[in-house]
Amino acid sequence: MAEMKTAAYVCRGCGIGERIDTARTAKVAEKEGKVQLVRQHDFLCNAEGVQLIRDDIEKEGVTHIAIGACSRRSKTEAFYFPTVALSRANLREGVIWTQPETEEARETTQEMADDYVRMACAEVKKMKLPAGNPEVGHAKRLLVVGGGVSGMTAALEAAKAGYSVVLVEKTGSLGGWAAKIHQRVPFHEPYQDPAPTGVTELAAAVTGDPGIKVYLNATLSRTSGAPGRFKVQIATESGGSSAEEVGAIVQATGFTTYDIAKLPELGGGKSPNVVDQAGLEKLAMEAAAKGQPIRRPSDGGEVKTVAFVQCAGQRDETGTHLPYCSGHCCATSIKQAMYFKDANPGVDTVVIYTDLRVPGNGEDFYRSGQSKGVTFTKGKVSSVEAGGNGCKVNFHDLILDDKNASIQADLVVLATGQVPVSGVNIEKQEEMPAEEKKVISILNLDYRQGPDLPQLKYGFTDSHFICFPYETRRTGIYAAGPVRRPMDMVQAIEDATGATLKAIQAMENAELGRAAHPRSGDLSFPSFRVDGCTQCKRCTVECPFGAIDEDEQRYPVFNESRCRRCGTCMGACPVRVISFENYSVDTVGSQIKAVDMPDEFSEKPRILVLACENDAYPALDMAGMTRTQYSAFVRVIPVRCLGSVNSIWITDALNSGYDGVMLMGCKHGDDYQCHFVKGSELATYRMSKIDDTLKQLALETERVATYEVAITDIARVPRLINDYAAKINEIGMSPLKGFA
Amino acid sequence: MGDMNIQAIEQYRSDFLKEVEERVEEGHWVKMCMQCGVCSGSCPFGPHWAHPPQEIFMMIRAGKREEVLSSDSMWMCTSCYNCVVRCPRQLPITQIMHGLATYAHRLGLAPRNQPTRDFSILFWENCTKTGRVNELKLTLGVYFREGLMAGIKKAWNMRNIGFGLLLTKRLNPFELFKGHACKDQKGIHAMLKKAQEIEARRHKLPA
Structure with missing residues (x-):
């Protein structure tokens, strides 16, 4: 593929032809997109349309294709051309389905479509067909x-x-x-x-x-x-x-078990008659080996009463012990109580619990325990007095609200948790x-x-x-x-x-040199230009997957096979030397610059939306599918992860006259939803620093806004866009128009 | 009756749950309660008893024999069966409540002057005597439960209804003297005796 030959296709199907003057759009692709071959089609994704593209690839030697049709998330099987670089202009979900079908809206709708085609043409020219990671490994062990x-x-x-x-x-x-x-x-x-x-x-x-x-x-x-x-x-x-x-x-x-010596208030470590669940298993195995019932550890006496203390050192709210529930312990205690009941129904077994949780089919097992006569008492154990041959378990009976309830037991089993x-x-x-x-x-x-x-x-x-x-x-x-x-x-x-x-x-x-989850099968991989690198180490530090090491000269070493292709390194790089073959600072940057910028007095602001392709972009597509309308002034560019957003894109956008930039990424923090774990968090952190840039440009800080968007926010995303457009209307058009 | 209580205490020692399982109608279900509290929440009388079913079951398991048997809680059950319908473990709660009440009554531990209990005694004696319920005697028995003056007062308050019943031949004043009976009184008595024997055997009650 030595020489680049570009082609653009504009589809008229799904109502695009009725709503948009595709002839004009095609002309835009030709004149402004500077694409060598431009075609329109009534139904591009049908066999005939696809064959048209295929023929162009084979006979005309087309290497780079921009398709103006539906969203890049639709018709991926029809528009699958693995031998060429491909970009998509979202004319259906992104334009006609989100714009009102009125005469007044015709002009803005057309402008939107034209811009998306300009962007797709600009993008594809910066793309290369990914060749796949050369550093493949063949070990299958x-x-x-x-x-x-x-x-x-x-x-x-x-x-x-x-x-x-x-x-x-x-x-x-x-x-x-x-x-x-x-x-x-x-x-x-x-x-x-x-x-x-x-x-x-x-x-x-x-x-x-x-x-x-x-x-x-x-x-x-x-x-x-x-x-x-x-x-x-x-x-x-x-x-x-x-x-x-x-x-x-x-x-x-x-796992290991939580150390019962940390639970002296429950008798842990104070008496051989207080054991954890693992300790009871040991007693049960020893007894089974001898063919005898389980005996009291302190003196070998008969066990008449066993108390099981659930959540011992677990679900602790004081911060001293394990804060979580280990999930298996309730069923385990029921099982252990059965060791006694099955051998001798006369043994009293009492399980003291606050919430009995038996996942899976444990309810049947619980019921079986009850019918075998295991007693279940809802209560919170306050202390176990262990000494000699008996133990006194003091607890707060939560059903009878008796704070001074207690039982005498020969053996106490503490249900401690799992520590990974x-x-x-x-x-x-x-x-x-x-x-x-x-x-x-x-x-x-x-x-x-x-x-x-x-x-x-x-x-x-x-x-x-x-x-x-x-x-x-x-x-x-x-x-x-x-x-x-x-x-x-x-x-x-x-x-x-x-x-x-x-x-x-x-x-x-x-x-095969392909990425693993979540971009499973992706052949692109990050590469960097050594001569531009300043060895700042940001990429190595910020990579959420530990894919990047450093060599002796402290240059980054990309372990392509460890890479998940999120582009967080690309977003981090202050000198912009990191790129993917089909996704780079240039592919997005050229889209930003390709948009036709109306002047300050046109009353047509331009808002750039950088949307995470995993959540925010599908939400926007679905807003289109439900015909939810949003402002015609936005231009949406999907990004692999918000973490891949390089701040140069923001500065470039503002410099070239955009009135606002919206960044839509996934939820971050403790219950994050980011596919790349840290991407949206890093982006939010980076954007918190953008205020200085805005001040240098003498712009209002509202001109850059970050949002957490989930894939389910189908109704919310259009609202966010409209609210933001209203705000931009309020603060006025950017003063930087016309300088770029 | 007191003897039976002493006998039970001796036989079961501190294992009240076992006592309930063996001697109380449907008592073997008590251990299957999982303390979800749906019964207590479903009971229309819920706020009015000292111990809703969930608590009664827990008290039985905790061995609180005196407290359970002398409680008036199970006497408050109106047999609406809401709890039975809703219990996720399908416990026959209504039956257990009546079983507990009956057992407490037998042992002589049930609360004195509990209206439900008094009425039940009156009704039982009234109907088993002749094999037919003598409504006039039963009603007057309830009226005069709290003494002569209280009885006269209640009867006076109800006089209009009484006369109405009399006029429509729904009430025969001569019932007060002899009353009608079923044809085979002896047969009824024999059947009841047999039933009591079976019950005693099933619940291991001392003869």
């Missing part, structure tokens, strides 16, 4: 970190799908917590009795699988590379070290000595941003609980099981399966 139920499931699922697996387990045997429990909560109906864990069979399946290589007593001493070509050093306890090359990683490092084993908190790693970091770290990544996965909340490594489970902020590394969020065994199995599928997808994409 999966590394699973952790040999518990999640890890073993991940390994087996990958093996079943035909991928070889390396499994690294820190301890001397497979099984994890599941090997340390007597029985598990049932997975299958009728959900009535505890079931065997099945962990021995699972471990045997893993060790017996020729596609799974298991390292026991081993940890990762170094992880480097990128999806498709991760290089890991596996250190074994004996001092040996082996190297493996893998394509993706599933981290299933599980997620390694180093990379946001607080500065405070740690390097050696300690090395020991605690799980992955020992040699990434610039730190040795482990970023944590989302309470130490759990996830990037978004609802929208993208298993995804972490390190491409090609997926979290599964209780390290991701608190969960029980059945959820961990599901999690491991999901994460494995994600990992397989990542390996396959990496081999």
Whole structure:
């Protein structure tokens, strides 16, 4: 594709032809867009229209195409021309569907359409056909970190799908917590009795699988590379070290229990008769091995009453203990009460809870517990007096409102929560000595941003609980099981399966030089111009995915396979040397400049809208589909993420006479909705600094506004636009028109 | 009656839940309550009793025997069955309330002068005697429950209705002396005796 040949197509279908003078628009493309070949068509997305474009590509050698038809989100299959650069002018959703069908509105509607065609022509000329990431990796092996139920499931699922697996387990045997429990909560109906864990069979399946290589007593001493070509050093306890090359990683490092010694008020650590759930499992296993009932630890006496204290050190509002609910503990306590009731119905088992929560099919199991005679008392335990052979559990009975309720028990089980084993908190790693970091770290990544996965909340490594489970902020590394969020065994199995599928997808994409989620399949990748770089490190610091390292001369090193193609680096770069082949400072900048700017006295302001293509832009499209009208003065440009917005675009827009700039990105903060985690947050932060620029230009600060827009804001987005247009009308036209 | 109470205390010691399960009509359902409180919220008399069903169930599980059996709460149940319809665990709450009331009455622990209880006793004795309800005697029994003067006063207040009933031959004053009975009084008594025996066996009541 040595020579660029441009073509523009204007569709007259879907009512575009009736509302817009397409002949004029076509002329605009030819004269102002300076496109070599311009065609109009009555129904561009039908077979004939598509064939027309295809013929032009083949026979005329067209390399760059601008299509003026529907939104770039529509008809993507019809307008799929992988061999050429393509831009779309949104004449349907963006123009005719959002403008009133009146004679008075005809002129502004036409201007809007003409501008979008100008923009599409300008954009496509700056675009290159993405060639795909050259740094592909071909490793198709999966590394699973952790040999518990999640890890073993991940390994087996990958093996079943035909991928070889390396499994690294820190301890001397497979099984994890599941090997340390007597029985598990049932997975299958009728959900009535505890079931065997099945962990021995699972471990045997893993060790017996020729596609799974298991390292026991081993940890990762170094992880480097990128999806498709991760290089890991596996250190074994004996001092040996082996190297493996893998394509993706599933981290299933599980959890530890919350230390009961931190709960002295509940008798934790004060008496052998106060145990946590793991402690009771140990007692149950020992008793089962001897074929005896569970005995009182202090003196081996008979257990007549057992009290289960739910939410011990969990759901704590004081900030001392775990603030969250671990999800599995209610069902676990019911199961443990059944250990006693099934052996001897005469044993009193009392579960003291504030809210009993049994997810999944736990309600049936709960009912089974009740019919077996397990007593459930709604109350908040204030203290456990432990000493000698008995314990006194004092609680506030919440149904009878009795603050001084108490029961005597031989054994007290505290339902403490799950604490994720997620390694180093990379946001607080500065405070740690390097050696300690090395020991605690799980992955020992040699990434610039730190040795482990970023944590989302309470130490759990996830990037978004609802929208993208298993995804972490390190491409090609997926979290599964209780390290991701608190969960029980059945959820961990599901999690491991999901994460494995994600990992397989990542390996396959990496081999083809394509991006992983959320721009899955994207062939573009960021590149930078070395001679312009000032080594300011902003891109390396701000990349939400840790894709960019630094070389010895402190220049950025883009690990393309780790990149998610959000463009946050491009938005961050103060000298604008970072770009993608089909998305750059120029592709957007040229669109901004392509708009025809009416003069100060025309009463036609121009408002630039930079809209996130994941949420705000679809919301705008849907506003069009519902025929919700908005101001004809806006010109919308979709951006990959608000994080990719370079402030030069804002300055350029204001300098070239735009009266206002609206930035629409996703919700940020604790419950963010940004597909790229930090993009909208960074953009908002950057825009908070734009006031100085505005003052330098002697402009009102209202001329740049940032909004949080969700994909569901279909009715709100047009309102925001109209309100903003009214405000611009109030503060008046920009004084900078006509200077550019 | 007192003996039966002492016997029950001795037999069940502190396990009131077990006592209820074995001796109270539908008592085995009590353990299945999940304390959601829908019954209490659905009860039209909810605010008027000391302990709504949810609390009664919790008290049983907490072993509060005296408090439950001497409570007048279950006597307040009007058998509207709202709670039974709404209970997510499908507990026969109305039946349990009546079962508890009956059991408390048997043990002699039910509150004295509780109007529902008094009426129930009057009704039961009235109808089991002859196999037919003698409405005149039952009504007068209710009127004179609180003494002679109170009874006369109530009867006087109702005189117009009484005369109306008399005129339309709905009330026969001679019923006061003998009253009509069913054909086979002995048969009725035998049936009731048998039923009581079955109940005692089912609920493990001492003979």
